[in-house]
Structures are given as C-alpha cells and as structure tokens.
Amino acid sequence: MENKKRKFSIVLLKPSHYDDEGYVIQWFRSSMPANTLACLYGSALDCNKEQVLGKNVELEIHAFDEANTHINSKKIASLIESADDGMLMLVGVQSNQFPHALDIAIPLRERGIKVAIGGFHVSGTMAMIKERDVYVQKALDIGVSIFAGEAEGRFGQVLLDAVNDELKPVYNFLEDLPDINNVEMPFLPTEKIRLTAGRTTSLDAGRGCPFTCSFCTIINVQGQKSRQRSVESIEHIIRENVEQGIKSFFISDDNFARNKDWEIILDKFIELREVEKMKLGFTLQVDTLCNQLPNFVEKSKRAGVKRVFIGLENINPDSLAGASKRQNKITDYRTMLLAWKKVGVITCCGYILGFPNDTRESILRDIEIIKRELPVDLLEFFYLTPFPGSEDHQKLHTAGIAMDEDLNQYDANHAVTAHPKMSKETWEEACREAWKAYYTYEHIETLIRRAIASGTSPGKVMALITWFKGCVHIEKTHPLEGGYFRRKSRRDRRPTLPIESPFVFYPKFFAEIIWKHVCWITLAIRLRLIYRKVRKDPKNREYMDLALEPVNENETETLDLFKSEAAINFVEKRNRFQKMRQSGTQKNKAPLVKTNP
Numbered sequence: 001m002e003n004k005k006r007k008f009s010i011v012l013l014k015p016s017h018y019d020d021e022g023y024v025i026q027w028f029r030s031s032m033p034a035n036t037l038a039c040l041y042g043s044a045l046d047c048n049k050e051q052v053l054g055k056n057v058e059l060e061i062h063a064f065d066e067a068n069t070h071i072n073s074k075k076i077a078s079l080i081e082s083a084d085d086g087m088l089m090l091v092g093v094q095s096n097q098f099p100h101a102l103d104i105a106i107p108l109r110e111r112g113i114k115v116a117i118g119g120f121h122v123s124g125t126m127a128m129i130k131e132r133d134v135y136v137q138k139a140l141d142i143g144v145s146i147f148a149g150e151a152e153g154r155f156g157q158v159l160l161d162a163v164n165d166e167l168k169p170v171y172n173f174l175e176d177l178p179d180i181n182n183v184e185m186p187f188l189p190t191e192k193i194r195l196t197a198g199r200t201t202s203l204d205a206g207r208g209c210p211f212t213c214s215f216c217t218i219i220n221v222q223g224q225k226s227r228q229r230s231v232e233s234i235e236h237i238i239r240e241n242v243e244q245g246i247k248s249f250f251i252s253d254d255n256f257a258r259n260k261d262w263e264i265i266l267d268k269f270i271e272l273r274e275v276e277k278m279k280l281g282f283t284l285q286v287d288t289l290c291n292q293l294p295n296f297v298e299k300s301k302r303a304g305v306k307r308v309f310i311g312l313e314n315i316n317p318d319s320l321a322g323a324s325k326r327q328n329k330i331t332d333y334r335t336m337l338l339a340w341k342k343v344g345v346i347t348c349c350g351y352i353l354g355f356p357n358d359t360r361e362s363i364l365r366d367i368e369i370i371k372r373e374l375p376v377d378l379l380e381f382f383y384l385t386p387f388p389g390s391e392d393h394q395k396l397h398t399a400g401i402a403m404d405e406d407l408n409q410y411d412a413n414h415a416v417t418a419h420p421k422m423s424k425e426t427w428e429e430a431c432r433e434a435w436k437a438y439y440t441y442e443h444i445e446t447l448i449r450r451a452i453a454s455g456t457s458p459g460k461v462m463a464l465i466t467w468f469k470g471c472v473h474i475e476k477t478h479p480l481e482g483g484y485f486r487r488k489s490r491r492d493r494r495p496t497l498p499i500e501s502p503f504v505f506y507p508k509f510f511a512e513i514i515w516k517h518v519c520w521i522t523l524a525i526r527l528r529l530i531y532r533k534v535r536k537d538p539k540n541r542e543y544m545d546l547a548l549e550p551v552n553e554n555e556t557e558t559l560d561l562f563k564s565e566a567a568i569n570f571v572e573k574r575n576r577f578q579k580m581r582q583s584g585t586q587k588n589k590a591p592l593v594k595t596n597p
Contacts, residue, residue, distance in 0.1 A: 005058040008163055009086030011076050012040050015104065016066040017097045018408050019477070022494035024100065027483025029195060030067035031467070035202040035252040036092025036119065037065055038186035043155040046184035052156040053163050060086070063188060068195035068483065072492055073107040080113055087162045093119035095388045096411040098135050102142075103495055109142045114162050118147035121407070123221040124389015127174050129397060133388065135407055140169055149173030150207075150222070152183040177223050180207065181230045185237045190244040197484065200248040200283075203237050205229055206259040211287070212324045213311075215352070217389035218254045228261045231268050238269075242278060250283045257290035266296075269303035285309045288328045291339040301343035306460070308340060312349035312376070315366050315561060317570035319355035323384075324391075330567060331574060335551050337375045344455040346464065347377045353431050354384035357566075359421050360430040367437045369560045375454075375547040377447060377461055378468060380479060381434045382412040383427070408494075413478045439469045441530065446545065448534045453543040462531050466524055474519045486516070 014034040016025045041063045048059040062079055064071045080086035088108055090101045098121045105115045117139055125133035126148045132140075139146055145167045147158065154173055161167045186203050193201045206228040209218050238249070253259055272278045282305045290308075291297050300308070313328060314320055320328045340347050351370075353363055370376060386393035386403060387410060396403055396417060404416035415424045422430065444465055451458040471482035490505045500508075534540055546559075556562045556571045 005056055006085070007058050007060055007083035008053060008159075009060040009062065009080045009083035010044055010159065011079055011086065011088045012037060012044065012061070012063045013071065013076070013088060013090050013104070014065045014067070014092050015090055015097045015101045017094075017100050017411065018494045022497035023488045024066065024492055025477065025481055026066055026070060026487045027068055028485035028487060029197050030065065030483040031197050031471075032067070032480055033188075033193070033196045033200050033202040033250050034065045034067070034092060035186060035204055035250075037063055038188045038202055039204070040089065040091045040151060040155070042184045042187040043151055044159075045187065047156045047159055050156070053159060057163060059159070063192060065192065065195065067481075070487055070489060070492075072489070073104050076104070077108055077111055077113060081111075085163065087114035087116065087167075090115070090117045091119060093117055093121055094410075095121040095124075095407045096409065097121075099406070099408045100494075102135065102138060102144075105139065105144050106142060109144065114145075114167055115143075116145040116147055116158065116162075116167070118151065120217055120221055121388055122146050123148040123174060124217045124387070124393075126172060127220045128389055128391070128394045134405075145169055145171065147171045147173075149176065150178055150180075152178045152180055154178075174221070177207075177227065180204075180227050182233055183229075185229075185233055185240070187237070187240060190246060193241075193246050198248050199246060200250055201241055201246050202250040202252045203229075203234065204252045205234055205256065205265055206253050206261070209255045210258055211255070211327055212391075214322075214324045214391040214395075215384065215387065216254075216391075217387050220389050220391075222254070226258055226260055228259055231261060231264050234265060235268055235272070238272065238278075238280065242280075247279055248281045252285070254285060255287050256284045257286040257293060257296060262293070262296065263299065266299040266303040270299065273304050274302070280304045281306045283307045283309070285311075287311060288332060288336050291336045292332075297339045297343055297345075301345055305345055306457075307346040307348060307464075310336075310347060310349045312379075313352045314355060315370065315374075316355065316357060316362075316564065316566050318566040319357055322356060323352075329570075329574070330561060331556065331571065333374055333561075334547075334555070338548075338551065341375050341450075341454040341456065341548070344457065346456060346461060347375075348464070349376050349379050350382060351379055351434075352382050352384050353434055354415070354419055354422075354427055356420050358419075358430075360426055360433070363430045363434055364437055367434055371438065371443050371446070373546055373559050373561050375450060377451070377456070378464055379438050380468065381431060381438075382478075383415055383431060385410060385412045385414075386417055387412075411478070411481070413481075435469075435472045439465065439472075441526070444469075444527065445530050445534060448531055449537075449540060449543040450545070450548060452534060452540045453548065458531065458535070462527060466527050469527075470520055470523055474516055474523070486513075 014037040019025050044061045053059060060083055076088055093101045101117055108115055122136055125136060136146055149172065158171060188201055193199055206226055207222040208224060208226045210224050256262060269280060273280055282303065284305055286308050288310060313325055315330055317330055337347055386396050409416050415427045419427050447461060448458050451461040468479045471477055471479040475482055475486065488509055490502060491499055493499055562571055
C-alpha cells in the first residue's frame, strides 16, 4: 500500500499595521497589490512542483494580504494545526508593520507553531546597523526565525529546515543577492487579486537602483546594481495572468527607467498589445530623468502604461542635494512632465515634506507654485522619515538623535523625529494643509481641464482625485494605504490598548460607516458636477495655462519655480557648467592652423 503523504501547511501573510486607534488597517478592497506576497507564492508553487520536500510531503499553500483580508492568529493556527505540520511566514514586513507582525507571532509561538519574518525592516537594519535592532531581537527572543535578503533560490532550503524542525534563528543572504534572470515568477491566483482595486497584480521586472538617495532603503537591501528578469519570464508572467482574467499590472521596480532591458520589455508589451491584441494596462515607477531616454515615454504609452509614479520629492535644490537626490534637477521638471502629458499618461508625483529648510510657510508657498507651473496630475505627500535601513536612519542612530521608538509610526505619514525649524505640531499641521491646498475644488477643475486639453483620460484623473481626496479627508489615511469599505474587528486591537465594549464599539463603528459613505457620496457628486461642467465647455480642448505652456529658454527668469535663493544659485551654477561645456566643445572642434616656421 502506498504511504499516505504528510501535509505541511505554509501560510504566507503580508501584514498590515495599526491605525492611530490601534485597529489594523484593512479593507474590503485594498489599493495596492503586494508584490512580495506574489514572489513568495510563486516560489512556494515552484517548490511544490519540484517536490523539494520529498515525494511523501504535500505542501499546502495559503496566501493572505491583510490589507484586504481579515486574518488573525487563531485562523492561522487552525490552518496549520489541521495539517500534519506547518509554519507561518510573515513576508515583506516593513518597519511600520513589524509591531503587528510580532503580535501575530507571539500567540502562535506559544502554541509551538513555527514562525519566520522577512522583509525590509529585517534586511534594512541588518544591512545598516551594527547591533541588533530591538524589535528584531524581540522576534528572536520568542523563537521566531528572521530572514534577510531575497528568497529566490533559498526558499526551498528554509522549507526543508522547517519540515525537519531545523529552522535557523537567522538566515542572512544580504551579501549574496540572487540572479533573478530566470527564477520562479511572482504569481497570485485571481481570487486573491480581485481583492485589490482594479483587479491589479504586480511583478518586479528588475531590482536595485543606481542612485544614492539618503532616505531610501532599496539601495541598501536590493543593491545599486540593476538585476533583471528575462523578457521571456516576464512574458510568461503576463500570459499566466491573462489566462486567469487579469490584465492590469503594477510593475514594482523602484525605478523601471534604470532597468537596462526597459526597451526590450516595453517592445514585448507592445507586441502583445498590437499584434496579439491583448488589452493590457501597466503602472510604472520611474525617475525624473526617464524622458531623456530616447523613445522611453513614447514606447511606454504604446505598451499600455496608464499611470507613472515619479519621485519629484521637492522643488528646493538644496533639499534635493541634502538628500543625495542630485539626479532631480528642477530645470528638467517641466520638460519631463510635459513629455508624459503629450502622450496622455497620468502622472502621480511623490513629494516629501520636512526637509531641514522647510517651514509651514515655505511648504504652502511651494505647493502653490507647483499648482501654477508644473503639469502634475496627482501629488501625494510624505513626511521625511528616517526609515530603518536608510542612510538617514543610520546617521541619526549613530549620532544618538532621538527617534520615535514605536515602529508603527514609520509609515511616512507621521513625524518620528524632531525638525530643526518646526515643532511636531506645526509639521503635522503643514502636512494636513498641504493635502488641502493641492486638492482644492478650484485646482481639481484645473486638473480636469488640463487632462482634456492634453488628451489624458479625464475620467481616470477624476476617479484618482476622488480616491486621493477621500482617503485623506474622509478615511484619514494615506491613499497608498487606503481602500474601499474599512474593516475593523473589535477584538483585533493592539495589545497595548483596551478592547472596547461591544455596546461602545459597534454603535460607533456603524455610525462611522454611515457617515463616511455620506461623505464619499457627497464628494463624488461634487466632483462629478465639476467634471460635467468642464466636459460641457465647448472650448475645453483649447484650454491653456502656465503649466501647459511649452518650455522656453527664458522661463528660468520668469517662473516662480526659479525665484527662490536656492533655485537662483542652482540655475546660475547650471548655466556656468553649460557655458564651460560649450566652450570645451568649440575648442575641441576648432581647426588646426599651421604657421610658417
């Protein structure tokens, strides 16, 4: 008689984090796909296919994104204990998610269930800090294994160690980043993807970034050398998802424009769309220099790119230089943004508040300049945050400068260290006012007019503006952490806070649901009226303003963007450099003149 297979249950969980009231941030539909979860799920499928655990072990794979799924320690325990053995892997855990990840792990460890934690907090702190991070040490103290680095090529070994009860306390592969050219592909089944708004899944076409931004953790975890997936494997990912009805993709590369194979990849997407007639849509993350790559913007449009995230970060050259963001040049901003406008791709620009020279007044002044002079569609604001794993955090940690001890606050939506010119209260007020200042109803009308005049989809711009404005002002959460229909579980509250009585919690929660839906409906109606007003304007395609005007040689003398002291100094320095280059070029081209002896 054939031996019965032993079942090993692996639970992959991408955790969320707590809101300011101690409840986990989760939704009926979340806004962003979880790429790490897709990568680990793909690795697990590959291990199962290759039978890395042996012929007598059957691998049961469960994957959950807590941003759109209610899952707790009891449910996880039941999935594992219903099998012969198993473990929980908390994947892609960022710093703000680490406290909650520990709260999930503790009761499981008390039941003797194996747990491992990986992600940017573990990898970042191990890469940048000599001593062990306090939270990572807490995980080790309760018997949780920690994983630093990337899982491709190592996932099977961790599973084998778990099956054989030989899990190591620490797996550290930071010095051995894998070649991802033809490794297992990121994948999630459609029933998981449909829990993300727009039925969007993610894939990373490459990893690593060549730049040296001091606030970034990517370069210290994934390296500064670009590594790519093969075009064949990316095509396979696309086809596998199309077969299950998924046609919208978020390419999670921190900077797709620095992927050396960007053109080959885009050409493949163009072929799938134009030859095979696949209706594909993509969202990219790119830098402010991407338009200088010949054909990059044009091919992105043909490939089906609908939206791009751009790290604009600031319009103060001193702030950009101080953060080692020297690749961002304010003199290139309008050229770059107009290039995307020309092809009708929506731009969403990240903007950091809280650089050393920032004040409440300077922040609001700069936002008004952006509104008038830069053709940005969506602007999203972040606190300057010393994320563990970044150079900024390393410097503050080494210098002994106080930072918030609660990792839950490290979500780029809270102030976690002192500012040289603003109190914490003033900084927070400036951030709230920044959102209000950009997303006024008057400016929203301007954004819709610009969209119609430039050929960008006004309906999609309006939908995204509704999302951004509603998340911030109604849900009180950042749009990247937002979603549709907030979920809350009374008992799943942060352990440091009391469990509310059902007679308090449920009436308050239901009233909150009703009130928020009234606010959402009111917002949608008001924005729809603005949209209809602009659409009915017979001259809407003739609209022109300062931001849409073509770049001219004299604008550094006329635009407010270039009138601050830092901007004036930057432009003067740039002009001197250009004159030196022109002089050197002319000198090299000068003909040789022979003289008689």
